[in-house]
Amino acid sequence: MARPEHMTQAQRQGLETLDCPVFDNAAFVPPRPLEQCRVALISSAGLMKRKEENIPGGSADYRTFESKWPDRDILMNHISVNFDRTAFAEDINSVFPRALLKELAEEKVIAEAAKNHYAFMGATAPEKFRESVEQLANELKSADINTACLLPV
């Protein structure tokens, strides 16, 4: 469990002293009904497509996973060894729940699951992401996506 009391001292210290960015003006979009949400998933698990180029550590780029791209050809290339990978190996929905989201759309719980979902490399310095995040935000707007579900690991 990701509770500090269940971690080693080194891991706990690392997480407790991690320099986190503070945002004075976090954008807050007014509430919208769940059934109107068109949702994209954005993971920071360092996911890549099988046989694609590896993701360098510290990269701020993102990878795109089209709905037709099969789960069986999504790999985890995250730089850190300090988190569980058994769940990802057993069931990708524990990390990147594209199939679950599609079900929610089919059952009209949400309006739509995005055609594309995305993944960044975690453990990259937050300030490096500005350009690629702006690019992704524009991509989401062009695809008429109104909700992003962010999934750190």
Added chain:
Amino acid sequence: MAGISTVVIGLIKLHLEKTRPPRALWVPFELGRPIGAPMDPRFQRQVLVKALQLVESAKQPVIEDFTDEDPRSIDCPDWRPPVIATHLSVTDECIELKPWYQRQCVDKSRTSVGVAGAPIADLAALFDAVYDGKEGKKIRPELSDRLMLRYAIDDLKAYYVEAAMAERGSPSSRQIYDWLWQSTLLGSRMRELRHRFVNSDDDKLIDMGNKFIVPHQWRD
């Protein structure tokens, strides 16, 4: 309605409290599984829906707790690791584990092995060569030796994890990693290699030993 609503499913509550994203669901699961229990779609769905429902919240910022524990964080009494012989090389250990690994691939129609982009036999041979202090075969010449070794180790771990999951039962990650790090030749040799790297005079090897081979909880 303008704007893109965001919802974060966060595993470290302290980081959510520090960064104060507009809407966040804190989940009490182990790092690496934000949606929780593998192969439990009912539970996973509860997590995902609870997070997405936060877009309906007018309160800002909001950090809500998901209070249910991951049912797969509990050890499975029925599970047993693969029973294998004692080997003198990781190559031989991989050969013996192959039937378990292949069974898991068939059962799940998927494998998470692949980041190194090379057959597991080549990766095991590279690991054995590095462990024996020899120069391994250049598998992907475009990569540095250290990066190739890192990817090889990532794939070897995934191969063993999947072999372990082929047995009956639904093991916790702790059970699988206990076996990997304490009962396999790969586990003991990765720990030994880490020691060698961190005690070397090479800054790059020290960095590799400190970051990329053995998770914190399995270091001696």
